[in-house]
Amino acid sequence: GESVGLHLPTLSVQEGDNSIINCAYSNSASDYFIWYKQESGKGPQFIIDIRSNMDKRQGQRVTVLLNKTVKHLSLQIAATQPGDSAVYFCAENAGNNRKLIWGLGTSLAVNP
Amino acid sequence: GAVVSQHPSWVICKSGTSVKIECRSLDFQATTMFWYRQFPKQSLMLMATSNEGSKATYEQGVEKDKFLINHASLTLSTLTVTSAHPEDSSFYICSARDRGLAGTDTQYFGPGTRLTVL
Numbered sequence: 001g002e003s004v005g006l007h008l009p010t011l012s013v014q015e016g017d018n019s020i021i022n023c024a025y026s027n028s029a030s031d032y033f034i035w036y037k038q039e040s041g042k043g044p045q046f047i048i049d050i051r052s053n054m055d056k057r058q059g060q061r062v063t064v065l066l067n068k069t070v071k072h073l074s075l076q077i078a079a080t081q082p083g084d085s086a087v088y089f090c091a092e093n094a095g096n097n098r099k100l101i102w103g104l105g106t107s108l109a110v111n112p
Numbered sequence: 113g114a115v116v117s118q119h120p121s122w123v124i125c126k127s128g129t130s131v132k133i134e135c136r137s138l139d140f141q142a143t144t145m146f147w148y149r150q151f152p153k154q155s156l157m158l159m160a161t162s163n164e165g166s167k168a169t170y171e172q173g174v175e176k177d178k179f180l181i182n183h184a185s186l187t188l189s190t191l192t193v194t195s196a197h198p199e200d201s202s203f204y205i206c207s208a209r210d211r212g213l214a215g216t217d218t219q220y221f222g223p224g225t226r227l228t229v230l
Binding site: 045046049098100 | 116158218
């Protein structure tokens, strides 16, 4: 079936560097994408979202880029901090029932 | 805003007993809530979609008689794991979609409930 997947299962960066987390999706009908952050033992926390009529959206220290041509989504975190260490999931909304299809997750480790 | 709570945050029970988990939207009304389970180092797996005032829609492979879902109000959904067994031990997470934000698909998640069945 169609799914959302991630290229990198783990990512290690130095504090202060920029982080880029990538995600590939296969459902061309998806029109809404979300990034979530999940810390150990907690529920996912909404970070940022983007609709398919946009290719870029910025938040506080985060930017999401959407490339519909190659079905690719990325999350950029500027000046990565230790508190950014978590697992990041991309998810897409598809279908009339608007269920989320989840990627596998990328573990981000920030080295001091 | 958009706060979702779950209770309890963790529970330990004996095999064969039933456990009820509550999911509440604290500052918004949710016509739709979702229940997920998550195993260590894995992604979230959708179990069922819960619509206020109607029967839940279960994902393929999820036993509706084992995982009873009730969505009696716009702010509360419950998941009851009946006759729990050790293989039901997992992290259960609910999410809710804000009824007031027309056209949005954003789901807000609760903090999760850790279930351990002995």
